[in-house]
Amino acid sequence: MITAQQTHRLTPIANLLGRSGSPHLLLGLLTISPTGTLALSDLTGSISLDLTHAQMAEPDATWFVPGMIVLVDGIYEDEDLTTGSVLGGGGGIGGTVGGKFIGTMVGTPIAEKRHITLGTVGEGEGGDITTGGGFGWVDFLGVGSERERGQSMRDLESRIFSPPPPPPLFDSQSQPETQPAAAAAPVPNRGHIAILGDLNLDNPHTVTALAKVLSVYSLLPLESLPMTFILLGNFISQPSLALSATGPVEYKEYFDILAATLSNFPVLLSNCTFVFVPGDHDAWNSSFSAGAAGPLPYDPVPSIFTTRVHKAFVTANSEAKKDAGANAPPRVDGEAIWTSNPARLCLFGPTHEMVLFRDDISSRFRRHAIRTASAPVPEGPELDIDAETQEDPSIHAARKLTQTLLDQGHLSPFRLTDRPVLWDYAGALQLYPLPSALVVCDAEANAFVEKYEGCCVMNPGRLTGGGKRNMASWVEYDIKERTARVREVGY
Structure with a gap:
């Protein structure tokens, strides 16, 4: 070192x-x-x-x-x-x-930045391939290696998300003139991802808050809709299939309520991709763990419970095609993807990787952390007890969680007796190379957005009950800028 x-x-x-x-x-x-x-x-x-x-x-x-x-x-x-x-x-x-x-x-060992691992130039230098080492020829996710497809995918991303040049203006002599920069209106793009956490469908307030958030996006023009909505569990507040009050019939009824809510926004269903990530209380993990943390990774929510949700997307896509007419250009239909926990989203091949993870990991760190000697208190005449130098506890907790996960390069840096792992799928928990973005949905922590070693770490927290009454909060991620922000709306 x-x-x-x-x-x-x-x-x-x-x-x-x-x-x-x-x-x-x-x-x-x-x-x-x-x-x-x-x-x-x-x-x-x-x-x-x-x-x-x-x-x-x-x-x-x-x-x-x-x-x-x-x-x-x-x-x-x-x-x-x-x-x-x-x-x-x-x-x-x-x-x-x-x-x-x-x-x-x-x-702890220091995290290695993504561009160093892949052998590319850092942000702000165009992303060109360097002649140095790294794992540029390694295809980690089956979408092509960085040196094989990275540059072409970055060019494609730039063309999609960059605004087109403004049209020329003509004077009275029919001579083209350059349009002033102030006259050029900002061009909308769909390079955004909305991330909602802890969606308890058995809570009426959560369903109302979800409808309010979707209504915010449904008012936007088609060119400004988010590319993807990510909805993370737990989709039920009590362990499903483990108690007599939440059997398979009741569990399916809650997803029927979700389907009815989504059906009120056909524009979003027919133009966006919805990704659903299960939690500890969802099937089938909760059927034998009773809501406790089971072996990672989790399987997706079984399709027998989500048939109504799938039907809502099919109906919205068919109506959109009917309204567009037979001569309309081909379009990409909206869809619902029920994925595992954790999961990964790849955008533009190997250039952009987002990891999705639902776990109340902050409390697990607090339970298993070891204690060391406290840091020495500085002494001297310059010590001011009343000075406002203390960091916000919620911000400090977010930074502490972010640095711990990324420095370890693993989503679950615990003993197998504390957090079991299915060994055949243990590679899904690795954070090497560092992803472009990491979503850690921890319902016991406040929503936050932090950036560490070039990786944007986000926690959407709870959709409701985040400390403000009748206020829904979520995270919106900007794909082009690789930044995010916490948004709120009353319901």
Whole structure:
């Protein structure tokens, strides 16, 4: 690890043997030993870890939970008897190293920007391909590699989202003149995505708020409609199929209510794509987990519950074709996509990737986080207790969550005992290379938009009940600018 002041060398854990009292920098997996104490593991072995007096490299900037990859700077203390547990493995190389490692500083690896991973020039430099390394020829998602299709897709994106040149003006002598910039009206485009979270269909206020949000977009001209609506669960406030009050019949009726609400906006159904991402309370996960966090990823909501929603889109598309007439140019029909959790949206091939994830992850970080020594309080005459230097807690929590996920490069940096993962699909949770945008729908946190290392991280929060009475909130993402904003509307 290289800093502005000095260079550090990583030490394998097995190389600590016979080097008692010497300082080292370790990189490994933070785990819990069979005896219940903290331990650090790498490919060469594991060692008992003492973080009682450790300081954070960045004070309160990230969470530290077992299951994360961490950097620990400290001193190795050898002992005659191993303080860590050797259950399940022998001592020495490849097993548990005797003694303990006393950490003085703990941090996380820094996230690598997307353009560095793919070997392209950063934002603002045209996105041309560089001659450097990276994984530019790797097709991560089956949509083509960056070096194969990246430049052509960026040119296509520029042509679609850039306004056309203004038409020339003619004077009395029929000579063309350049139209003033002020006279050119802004050209609308459809490069927006509306993201709504925690859509509890069994709550009448949520259904009313959804109708209000859709009515806001239905008043826009056709050229300004969002390209996509993303609706994230939980689609029911109580675990479906796990209680007698929410059986399969009742669960389907709630989606029938959703279909009836969507049918009131045929223009949106026939011109936009609706993406539905399930949550912990949705089928089929809740049928055996009773609303608890099940193994990731989740399957889409079964089609037997969403037939009315599909029919609403078919009806809206057929009516739109009938109104357009037989001589109308070909058009792209609107559709409903029921996807997994997490899911990924690819726009313009490999140039734009959006990850969708529904999970109450903030509370899980708080439950499993380890405690380290608090940062020292600055002393001196310049300390002003009354100065308004404290950061908003909600903003601090958003930045802390953002940095933790992106630095780890994983959507679930927990132990498998704390957050199970279906191992055949574990690659779906990776955040490498960093996506262009990450949607983490956490209903227990306030809505926020943060940008870290070039990745736009968004949390739409709850559609209703976000702290303001009779106010619906959601996030609107701008594809061209790669930015987002939190929007609100009363209902």
